[in-house]
Amino acid sequence: MSSSRSQYVATRAVQSFGTVLVALTANFLIFRLLPGNAADDFARVPGATPELQDALRDQFGLDGSLWTQYVAYIKQLLHGNLGTSFYSRQPVTHDLAVAIGNSLPMVLAGTLIGIGLGVAVGAVAAWRRGTGFERGATAGGLVLYAMPAQFLGLLLMILFHNVLPIAGMQDEFAPAGQSTLAHLHDVGRHMILPATTLGLIIFGNYVVLTRAAVLDTLGQEYVLAARARGFSDAYVLREHALRNAALPIVHMVALSLGFMVAGSILIETVFSWPGIGHAVFQAVLARDYPMLQGAFLTLSVAVIGLNFCADVISMHLDRRVVG
Amino acid sequence: MTVKRAALAGALLIVVCVGVVVALSGGSDSQNAAPARSADGRSGGALRMGTTNGLPNLNPFVTVSINGLALLRQMYPYLVQYDLKQKIAPDFAGSWKASQGGKTWTFRTTPKARWSDGRPLTARDAAWTIDLIKKYAKTAAANLAGSLSHVQRVRATDERTLVVTYDRPRPDSTVLGGLTRVPILPRHIWSAYAGDDGKALQTVPAKVMAVGGGPFTLTEFKEAQVALLKRNDNYYGPKPAIDGFGLQIFSAPEVELNALRSGEIDWIQSVPPQAMSTLSSNKSLAVGQARSYNQCVVSFNGNAAHTELRQPRVREAIANGIDVQDLIKVVMNGAAIPAPSIVPAASPEWRDPAVQATPFDVAAGNRILDALGYKKGGGGIRTANGHPMSYRIVYSAINPLQQAAVKLMATSVRRLGIQLIPAPATGVGFSAALKEDDGKGFDSVMDCWTSGVDPEFIMSFSRCDAIKTFTETNYCNKEFDELFDAQSEEVDPARRRDDIFKMQEILARDRPWQWLFSPNVAEAWSKRWTGFTIGPAGTLNSLTSQALLNVRRVDE
C-alpha cells in the first residue's frame, strides 16, 4: 500500500474509533435519560414491597448519580461485561449471543441470496438495456423494494401457511436425540419464509442499484475509450464497469445493516423468529436497559466496523479515491 | 466475467434455491409422528401447548409471569394446593392442624417422598426453603416473602413434621393460601447458591431448575421461546398420563392459531374473541370456555388534579355512560360476562349479591351532572371547576382488547358531555404514567386484573399502603383498611365473609373502581386430546398440581 493509502486507512480508523466513542456515550445517555425503569413494574406482583423495588434498584445499580453509573458502565465494558438483563436475569452477553446466533442464519441466507441474485440480475439488466428483461427486472425490483417488510411477510404467510411452517425457528417439540441432519432440515424449513421475505426486499433493492451503477459506469468516457481501443466486452465489463459499480454496492451493504435490523424486527415479529430484532423489541417493552444498551452498542459497533471495511475495500476498488 | 456467465451464475443460484426449498418442503415434524409409547406401555405422548404470554425466566425467586408460576407449580412440591374445584387440598402436606387458635400450624408431609434425582424429599427441605425465604425477604427472595409475611418461625421436628409459627392467630386463607404460593426447593441443590446475601439465587444457571419434585421436571428452557418438561417418575402424588409437555411462546395470536390448525401444537391458552367462530366451525378442534377470575375495570384516580373526579356521584354518572353489554358484544364478541363487583363471579362464596351493576342510562347520568351544576360548553363538553371535563384514560397500548374498549367507552361517555382521551402506555411506561406528577398526572386507568381464589389479593390494591407500591386508584379509606386487617386475621369464616362483603359495599359506594366485564377463559385444542379441566384460571395455572393430571390422547 502506498503511503497516501495507508494514511487514508489510518485516518478512517481514527475516525471510526471516534465514532465508537460517541456511540458508547450516547448509548449510555439515551437509556438513562428516558423516564420509567424496569424496577417500577415489578411491583405488580402478589407480595410486592418497597423493599423489593429497593433491592432491584440496588442490584441493577439504578441509584447513584448519573456520573457514578457512567463510570461503572465504562468499567464493566472494559471487562467485556455488558451487565445483567432485567428481564431474564442472565448476562446480557449471553442473551445477545443467543439472539444474534438465531438471527444470523436467517438474515445471512436472505441477504446473501438477495444480494447475489440482485447483483446478477441487475448487471444483466444493465447490459441488456432496452429489452423486456431489463424492463421487467427494473419494475420487479422497484415493486419489491417498495413493499413494507411486514406486508410482504404477511402475504407470504397467507399464501403458504398450509405448506410451510410460519412460526418459530424449529419444531420445539421434536423428539430429543434428533440427528443433526434432521435438525438442520427442521430449522431450514422454518427459515424459508422469513429469509425469503428479507431476500426479496434486498433483491429488489440491489437489482435497481446494480443496474443503475453498471449503466452509469458504462456511460463513462473511459469505458468508451477502452472499447474504442479494442478491448473486448468482457474485459471492459470486468475491469471497469463492474469494478466501479461495486463501489456504491459495497457502501450500500455496510450501511444497510441498519435497514436489516429494522426489517428483521418486523420479519421476526411476523414469524415469531427468536432473533435479535425480536429480542430488542421485547427489551424495549420491558425497559430492559442493560439488554438495550448492549444490543445498541453491538449493532452500532458492527455498523461502524463494516463501514470501515467498506471504505478500505472501496479504496482498493476505486483507483481514484484517496481522501 | 462475461454477461453470459453472470446470467448463468444467476440462473444457477435460482435453481439451487428452488431445489433447496423443494427439498425442505417435504415436512416431517412431530405432528405426523405416531404417538410415542413409553416403556411401561402407557401411551403417554407429549402435549404441545402454545401461549402468547411471555415467559422470560423460570427461577422461583424471579418469575412473576402467570405461566412461569404455573410451570413452577408443576416442577416443585408445594405444601398445599387448590383442587380442581378451587378448594384448599393437601399436596406435599397430607394433613395439618392449627393450634393456639391459629398461631401454630403443624403439617404432616408425605412419607418416603423423593426428588427427581432420587434424593429424599422431607419436611426438612420445606423448613430450609421457608427459612431461606425469610432470611432474604428484603432482597433476593422478596417475591416469595410476601406469601410468608406473617410467619415468625419454622422448624421440622422430624422427616415428616413441619411446624410453622405465626405472629398471631391467622386464618386458613392467610396461612394455607400463602403456602400455595411457596415452592419447596431441594436443599442439596440450592444451598450452594444461598450464601453471600443470596445474590446468586436470582441468577442460577438453568440446570439448577432441572431437579424438582413436582409431577414434571424441566428438561429444557429457552427464555421466552419454549419450556419442555417431562414426567417425574419420582413424584409423590398421582402420576399424569402424559409423558411430558412443552409450552411454546408465540409472538402473536395469529401465529399461535395457525400452529394449532396445522397441527404443530395441540392446545392454546387463549382464543382471541374474533377467532372464536372460525375455530368453533373447525371439525378437528374443540373450544372450551369458562368463567374466569379475570375482570376488566376502569379506575378513577383519587388524587386526580381534576378534583371533581374524586366525587362518587361524578363517577356514578360516568358509569351510567358505559354500555357494558355493548362492550361485551363488540370487544369480546360475546365471550364475557358483566362484572359488578371487585370479586369475580367465579368466586361465588365471596361475592356480595347486594352489589349490583350500574345500569347503562345516559339520561340518568346527564341528570346527575346537571344537578351538580356542570354545564355543557363548547363542543358539548361540560365544565367543572373551571376546566372542561376532559379526562385521560391510561391503558396498555399493545392490548387490542383494552384499546377497543376505551374507544367504545369514549364514544358512549361523550353523550354525557364528558370526554375520555385515550392515553396508551407501553410496557413499563404504564407504571411511569401512574407515578407522573406525584400521582396526579392521570385521571383514570383501564386495566384487567386476575384475582386469586381468595379475594384478599385483589382487595389489597385498594389499601392505603398500595399507594406506595402500585396503585391505579390512589384510594385510601380507613374503614376499608380496618376491615381488611380484620379479615386477614379473622379465623371464623362466616365473620370473615361479612367483612369481605362490607368491603365490597364500601368500594361500590366510593367507586375507585368501576368493574366492567369478565372475559371468559377460552381455550382451544386438537380433538386428539382430552381431559382439559378449564377452571377460572384456565387449564394451566399456578393453583393446582393436578392441572394436567387428566390430560391424555384420545386414540388409545
Add this chain to the structure above:
Amino acid sequence: MSRLARLHRGGLLGGAIVATFAAVAVLAPVIAPYGVDQSFSQIFGHPSLAHPFGLDDSTHDVLTRVMWGGRTSLSIGLAATAIAVLLGTTVGVLAGYSRGLVDHALMRITDYVLVLPSIPLVIVVIATWGPSVSHLAIVIGLLLWTTTARLVRAQVKSMRELVYVRRAVSLGASDARIVTRYILPQVTPLVLASAVLTLAHAIFVEAALAFLGLGDPGSVSWGTMIEAAFQRTAVSAGAWWTIVAPGTCIAVFILACSLLSRASEEALNPRLRVAYLSARGPRIVPR
C-alpha cells in the same frame, strides 16, 4: 423508447399516483362511502359490491378506513418530511459552506446518526414518549434528516468552488447573501427530489412502528390497519383483504415516490454521478 423517455413516463406515473393519493386523503371526509367507525353485519365480511374491500374485525368498511388511513399516514409522512428536510438542509448548508471544524463536527454527528440502530431507537423513544401523531412525526423527522444533509452538503461544497460564487466572495458579499442568492436556489430542486424519497421512507417507518403496536391508537392509518389485522387473527380467518388493502396502498405509494424521484434526479442533475437515490438507503455522494 429511450431511457430518458421511459424515466419521464415513470416519473409522470409516479406523480399521478402521488397526486391521486393526496387528493383522496384530502377529500376523504367527502368521498368515503361510509363512516370510519360505522358497524356492519359481520366481522371479516368478504368483499362485495357494497363493500369492495370487505369488512374488518370490528365490522367496519375497509375501503373507508383505507381512505381515512391515507389521511393519517400522509400527514405524518408530510410533517416528518418537512422536519427532516428543513433540518437536513440547514445542516447541509452549514457543513458545506463553512469548512474545517464546523463541517467536521457536523459530519461526525451525521455519521453517528447513520450508524445508530435507528429503528430500535425510534421504538424506544415512542414507547417512552407516547405514540401520538405529532410525536411520531417529530421522531421520524429527526430520524431522516441525514440523507438530505449529506446531499445538500455535497452540492454546496461543489458550488462553493464555482466561479461566480468566488467572485461574489471576493467582492465582499456576506455569507448570508451568498447562501440565499446563489446556493439555496440551486440546492432547492435537489432538496425537493430528496424530500419525495424522505416521504416514502417516513411512510415506511410509520407503518413499521404501527405494526409493533406503537401507532397512534386514536386514529386509523395504513400501518395500524395492518397491525390490527395481524393482532386480530385476520390471516387465520382468511380475511386477506384486511391486510392486502392497506399494504398495497403503502407499497404503491412508496413505489410512486421512487419513480418520481428517479425521474427528477435524472432531470435535475444527470451528471451527479453516484447519487443512486433509492427508496430507503443512504446516499453515496462524492467526497
